[in-house]
Amino acid sequence: MNKTIFYLSQLLLFLLATVAARSQSGISGEFKLDFVPFSRYVRPIDSTKTNAESNFKRAQIAFEVPLSLKMDKYDHPKLWSVFFNGSYAKMENRNYNIQDLPVEFQSGFPNELLNTQIGVKHLRSISPSWSLLIMASVGVYTDMVEINKDDVLIQGGILFIKQFNPKLALGAGPVLTNSFGVPMVLPGIYFNWESTGALHFKVAFPEGVEIGYRMSDHFDLKAVAELSGMTAETKIGNKSTLLGYQQIIAGLRPQMKLGKHWILEPTGGTTLVRSFSTTNRKIKEIFKEKDIADPKFTTTFYGAIALKWKF
Numbered sequence: 001m002n003k004t005i006f007y008l009s010q011l012l013l014f015l016l017a018t019v020a021a022r023s024q025s026g027i028s029g030e031f032k033l034d035f036v037p038f039s040r041y042v043r044p045i046d047s048t049k050t051n052a053e054s055n056f057k058r059a060q061i062a063f064e065v066p067l068s069l070k071m072d073k074y075d076h077p078k079l080w081s082v083f084f085n086g087s088y089a090k091m092e093n094r095n096y097n098i099q100d101l102p103v104e105f106q107s108g109f110p111n112e113l114l115n116t117q118i119g120v121k122h123l124r125s126i127s128p129s130w131s132l133l134i135m136a137s138v139g140v141y142t143d144m145v146e147i148n149k150d151d152v153l154i155q156g157g158i159l160f161i162k163q164f165n166p167k168l169a170l171g172a173g174p175v176l177t178n179s180f181g182v183p184m185v186l187p188g189i190y191f192n193w194e195s196t197g198a199l200h201f202k203v204a205f206p207e208g209v210e211i212g213y214r215m216s217d218h219f220d221l222k223a224v225a226e227l228s229g230m231t232a233e234t235k236i237g238n239k240s241t242l243l244g245y246q247q248i249i250a251g252l253r254p255q256m257k258l259g260k261h262w263i264l265e266p267t268g269g270t271t272l273v274r275s276f277s278t279t280n281r282k283i284k285e286i287f288k289e290k291d292i293a294d295p296k297f298t299t300t301f302y303g304a305i306a307l308k309w310k311f
Contacts, residue, residue, distance in 0.1 A: 026311045027066070029063030030308045033058070034056075036301070037055050037300055039274070040298045042296050044102060044294060054094075054297060055092050056274070058090075059087070059089075062084065064081050064084075066079060066080070066081045067080045067081055074125045078123070078124045082120050083121060084117070084118045091110065091112070104236050113143055118137060118139070119156075120137075126160075130163075131161040132158070133159040135157055136154075136155070136156035138154050139154075141231045151232075153178060156175070158174060159173040167193060168192070169190070170192075171191075173188050180281050198214050199212075206227055208224060209224070209225050219255070219256055221252065221253075224249075225248065225250040226249055230245045231243070245275075246275055247273060247302075248271070248273040249272065253267040264306070267303065268302070271297075
């Protein structure tokens, strides 16, 4: 995967997280554990499967607390809220030979990654079909080797969202980030298309797609494909560098409602893509392509369990 697309996707996933709860009136959140067992490292220079292996274990938590919620003249929510999310990943790497690793990973792949952010969101209507989303956050993105000011990333944005009908929404606007060393503006895009009924689907860019069948008011079975990842600031050759871990998974996800406030979602499937990438924190590096592919891993099992709540 192009590293620039990944970093832009991470920014957009942040926006998606804030838009997803647009009409919620209470405290909402999610706690999720996901796991990828050991899979073999693929040497990027010649695509050879080596005997080296890495796994991936991650815990994630996210919640949002409304500070103010009123209905406007269009009967749409006017919302102020604060949100927090955090992810901690632990990885084990074994049987690696230094000569099989790219230059930027001569000290090996990371053993830990930590991403946290806290922010504020404001959502309001500007017409019967248009909404304005304003958000800002600050977070720490680190490989846990050394935590300093370079690990602090600030981002914010403004999205203009067109609600074509209850099932289809499209939004765009500027996103501000200091991920590449200096504050810069990148384009942000939000797309959400979903249906209701027993047989239903959802397409959310760039988060993923799902199709499901609602068997009862308390049980829904879905097939999903999702993009996720983590970002960390690290030092390579004494230069501040962004390290990215990215994965695309596909699988089955039963959804079980536990009363009025809780939802349990286990997932079982496979990794379609799992890789690392790096980029210097310079503007000129954003769209620069590498001569050699990013290091990746073979396809293997993926498992996760999530508990969601809303009060």
